[in-house]
Amino acid sequence: MPFQPDEIDIAIIESLLKDGRKSFRQISREIKVSTPTVQARYERLVNVGLIKSVSPIIDLGMLENKTEKHIEKIKSKSMKKHDVKITKNMILKMKCDLCKGPISDKPHVLKIANFERFFCCTSCRSLYKEKYKGRIDALNQKK
Structure with missing residues (x-):
């Protein structure tokens, strides 16, 4: 059957x-x-073979090449999705989890249970902790 x-x-x-x-x-x-x-x-x-794999979907718009070759060359329409080569010369453009502004330097990290949130500054991290204190406490108690 x-x-x-x-x-x-x-x-x-x-x-x-x-x-x-x-x-x-x-x-x-x-x-x-x-x-x-x-x-x-x-x-x-x-x-049964319906699920073959769970694969990452890479947002190439978040990557920026640090060398003179620009990411647009990588994202050109002539390339197939498997032709993309991610190299160590690329950096990830991150956004603050509170203010949504760019994280230009090393992110300020907040670990909550098995999640990590990233912030542009200690102020945003503190404000986030204050805003979501109840949820954070509940998640940390479940550990």
Whole structure:
């Protein structure tokens, strides 16, 4: 008998399409089924061959080449998506998680549970901690 995905299978796939980095727990909360159900369904989807891999989608607009060759050459329309070569001469253009301004130097990092947030300055980091204090405390207690 052929495999036919149900609503749960489809919800798991749609959740992973939005963000393939989600944990089984995050997906289970989102689609309102247990974590073991999500894990078992995911493994079944992999075993039947429907899910081949969970792959990163690279935002080339966030990369900037430090050498004289410019990133636009890499992003040219003549190149296929697998022809992109990311080198050590590139830097990642980051934005502050609070003010959305550019992070021009070494970012100020705030670690919350298993997440990291990046800020342009200590003021933004402090304001973020103050603004989301309740959520941060709740996440840190779950560790």
